[in-house]
Amino acid sequence: MDRHLFSHPFFHKYTFENIPLDEDVFLMDEKWMAEYEAAMVGMFIGGVYPVVGYISYAAVRNIGSSSLELSWYPNIYDRFHEVRVSLPRSAFIKCVGCYEYDEKPHIFVRSSWLTNLYLRAYSVFALVDAIGVKVALANGLLTRDKFVTLRDRIDDLAEVYPGISFISFADSLLIKSNWFVGSYDSTIKYTYQPELFIRLLPQIRSAYREVLGLEVYAILTQGSNEYYDDALLHISPTKNHISLNSLGLPFAQLMSIDNAVRSAIKGGRHDPTELYIDESFYHSLSFKYDFDKSGQPKHAYQAPLVNGDSHYFCDSYETILANLQS
16 A cells, blocks of 8 residues: 555544544545545646546444444435444554545545445344243133144245245244345345334234234344355255354343343333334335424344344334335
8 A cells, every 4th residue: 555645734634543433434445545645736736636436435433452333324315224333443444534625534445345345135033922832722712733833824925925934933934034235236135124023023923813812022233244145045954054144232132131121111211012123224224205204213122243222113013014115
């Protein structure tokens, strides 16, 4: 890397430790540094700034000793899609901005890291849990035949939704779907469709109601899964090992929301409802323009590996479904 790049006094150079927090920044491939610098210097001396390379929208949320915690925005055009990602120090090259020309900080990163950010798989996770199982068991209302029938109903849904994996227990269900961001120069395209889960969940609710006579609630989240290129689900040749091809972090996030919900209900901070949605998933939904999505009830919880409070929104299937765009 040329140490003389960005030597013009109009450039403001940020160290890894003093990048501004909670402000708009741009991620940019290291390969564009020299061209970007030349374009900016040309503008400083009276030229017109040409478009150079490609940028990714982001904000730095926390600075650690070995990484930056980022909010990355893969889609701000037809939905507000935020994903928490980590930029390791080893992938950080340089950060520069320009106050005089209102040029936001550009964080130049390793090409391999940025390519991986766009081409790896991400996941949506949902946990569905039945309500009142202990009472129903104590009253002899749950039988093996009912559980087998419920399993068959879940099989039917899995056939209709082949892009979603279903891991079921007798009284609860974990579902997962992979999605991709993609890039202009690859065959991988943007496939994020969180609304699919919102439309699936009432069908799962119906199965539990009709077969077990129980209501359910669901928790939803989305984000990185770290298995960049693997399939949605792995089943061993001997059929006795199932892998979700994901770190346990998204599941831990579901459990964190579940614990926070139980505590809030017990403490009288909010009533039980059907849906508890992590804020990044919630805000990424394509709502109708007249729906006051930010005005819906939300509560704090502590997400794993995230500094400060995160939030979950509480609502019913009907409210969310009625306010989604067609």
